[in-house]
Amino acid sequence: MATNREILILGASGGLGTALASGFADLDAVGTTRSGIGATIAVDVGDEVALRGVIETVAPRYILYAAGIADPDACERDPDLSKRVNLDGLGHVLRHARAQGSRVLYYSTDYVFGSAGEYDEHARTSPLQTYGRHKRQAEQLLLGFDAAHLVLRLPLLFGATVPGRDFVTSTAQALREGRPLRRDERRRYPVSVDHVVVVTRRLIADPELESGGIFHVEGSDGISKSEWACYIAGLLRIEPRFDPAPAPAPLAPRPDGARLRSLHPELCASAPGELWRRTREIVAAS
Numbered sequence: 001m002a003t004n005r006e007i008l009i010l011g012a013s014g015g016l017g018t019a020l021a022s023g024f025a026d027l028d029a030v031g032t033t034r035s036g037i038g039a040t041i042a043v044d045v046g047d048e049v050a051l052r053g054v055i056e057t058v059a060p061r062y063i064l065y066a067a068g069i070a071d072p073d074a075c076e077r078d079p080d081l082s083k084r085v086n087l088d089g090l091g092h093v094l095r096h097a098r099a100q101g102s103r104v105l106y107y108s109t110d111y112v113f114g115s116a117g118e119y120d121e122h123a124r125t126s127p128l129q130t131y132g133r134h135k136r137q138a139e140q141l142l143l144g145f146d147a148a149h150l151v152l153r154l155p156l157l158f159g160a161t162v163p164g165r166d167f168v169t170s171t172a173q174a175l176r177e178g179r180p181l182r183r184d185e186r187r188r189y190p191v192s193v194d195h196v197v198v199v200t201r202r203l204i205a206d207p208e209l210e211s212g213g214i215f216h217v218e219g220s221d222g223i224s225k226s227e228w229a230c231y232i233a234g235l236l237r238i239e240p241r242f243d244p245a246p247a248p249a250p251l252a253p254r255p256d257g258a259r260l261r262s263l264h265p266e267l268c269a270s271a272p273g274e275l276w277r278r279t280r281e282i283v284a285a286s
C-alpha cells in the first residue's frame with residue numbers, strides 16, 4: 001500500500017544526502033541507500049524494478065535525486081558506472097515518478113561548464129569530462145520528461161558530516177597530523193551542504209515555481225583550495241606544509257574558475273562571508 005510520504009531522498013548516505021535527510025526530518029522524509037543502513041530503504045538506483053517498487057510504495061510528493069558518482073576521476077575510469085548512477089538511475093525514477101505524480105529534483109554540477117567564466121541558468125554548457133557529460137544528459141532527460149521537474153546545479157560542496165567527504169575537516173585533520181597538503185590553485189565558489197538544504201526547501205516550498213527548470217546555487221566567496229587550507233591552518237595556528245612535488249594531473253580534466261551565477265539570487269545565492277563563517281564553525285567543532 002502506498003504511504004504517500006512527502007519526500008523521498010535517493011542517496012541518503014552521501015555527503016549531500018545525509019544533510020538532506022537531517023534537514024528534511026521534520027517534513028515526513030524517507031531516504032534510500034544501497035545497503036539500507038539505519039532507517040533507510042535499501043535500493044540500487046540502477047535496479048529499475050526495485051526502484052519502481054520503492055517509488056510506488058512511498059508515493060512521495062518530491063523525489064530528491066542525491067545519489068551519484070560525484071568523483072570525476074572515478075567516472076572517467078568507469079564510464080559505465082557513471083552512466084548507470086548519474087544518468088540511467090534518473091531515467092528509471094522519471095518513468096515511475098510520473099505514475100505517482102511525484103516531482104523530481106536532480107542535483108547537478110558546475111562541471112557542465114568547461115572554462116573560466118560566470119554562467120547563469122541560460123548559459124551554454126560545455127562539459128570537459130565523462131562526469132559532466134552524464135550530468136548534462138541527465139538534466140536534458142529530466143527537463144524533457146516534465147517541465148515541472150527541477151535541476152539544481154551545485155558548485156563544490158563542503159560541511160558534509162560523512163568521513164572523508166569534507167575538505168575542511170579533512171584538511172584540519174591533515175594539519176593536526178603534520179601531513180603535507182596538496183597544492184590546488186583552481187578557483188572555486190564553494191557552498192555548504194546546509195545551504196543546499198536551505199535552497200532545496202525554498203524551491204519546493206515556493207508556490208510560484210510550478211514550472212520547474214534549472215537553478216544555480218551560487219557561492220558568494222571565491223577561493224582556491226590552497227588559500228582555503230592556509231585559512232584553516234591559521235585558525236588552528238599550525239604552519240601549513242605543502243607537498244613540494246607537483247600534484248599529478250587528474251584523470252578527468254576540470255574547469256578552473258567556472259562560477260555559477262543565479263538569475264534568482266534571493267533563492268539560491270549564499271550570503272557573502274558564509275564560506276569563512278562556516279569554515280570557522282566546522283574547524284571549531286572538529
Ligand SMILES: NC(=O)c1ccc[n+]([C@@H]2O[C@H](COP(=O)([O-])OP(=O)(O)OC[C@H]3O[C@@H](n4cnc5c(N)ncnc54)[C@H](OP(=O)(O)O)[C@@H]3O)[C@@H](O)[C@H]2O)c1
Pocket residue numbers: 010011012013014015016017033034035043044045046065066067068069070085107108109110154155156157158162165
Ligand atoms: N560533492 C560535491 O562537491 C558536489 C558538487 C557538485 C555536485 N554534486 C552532486 O551532488 C550529488 C551528491 O553528491 P555527494 O557529494 O553527496 O556524493 P557522495 O557523498 O559520493 O554520495 C553519493 C551517494 O550516492 C549513492 N550511490 C552511489 N551509487 C549508488 C547506486 N548504484 N544506487 C544507489 N545509491 C548509490 C551513495 O551510496 P553509498 O553510500 O551506498 O555508496 C551515496 O549515498 C551528486 O549527484 C553530485 O554529482 C556534488
